[in-house]
Amino acid sequence: MARVASTPALAVNARGEMILAWTEGTGWQRGGALAWQVYDKAGQPTAERGQRPCAISVWGLAGGR
Numbered sequence: 001m002a003r004v005a006s007t008p009a010l011a012v013n014a015r016g017e018m019i020l021a022w023t024e025g026t027g028w029q030r031g032g033a034l035a036w037q038v039y040d041k042a043g044q045p046t047a048e049r050g051q052r053p054c055a056i057s058v059w060g061l062a063g064g065r
Helices: none
Strands: 005-012 018-024 032-039 045-056
Touching: none
Parallel strands: none
Antiparallel strands: 005 018, 018 032, 032 045
């Protein structure tokens, strides 16, 4: 099954380096992974990237509704 990326977040430091983080495999009442990629000040991807499986907890409405 293909992993679906969603809920991206971007942060930039004073040197212009960026980190992009997103979730993978999350869904209604299902947790997933946290993934990230670091970019240099020219916008090129660096070797700093990764994924943390099961980092996002299962979620849903209280009471199961």
